[in-house]
Amino acid sequence: MTGLAVIVLREAGVPASDPRVQKGVAWLKANQRASGRWWTRSLNTDSWHFITYSGTAFPLLALQLCDSLPTGE
DSSP states (O other): OHHHHHHHHHHTTOOTTSHHHHHHHHHHHHTOOTTSOOOOOOSSOSSOOTHHHHHHHHHHHHHHHTTOOOOOO
């Protein structure tokens, strides 16, 4: 949800330098898994976690909107 919140802020015209946006970006970067994903647990099942796809897509879009994509460090 942090990725979605950053997207909404950026689309509303809040600059990427805004402290609220930067706090979200910092959280996204700190919580990205080694696989490159942001794992998200499904609310409906414990066997398939398809929500991880959107749980990764939103952070990537948010970082792109802030010009903060990971560099693979």
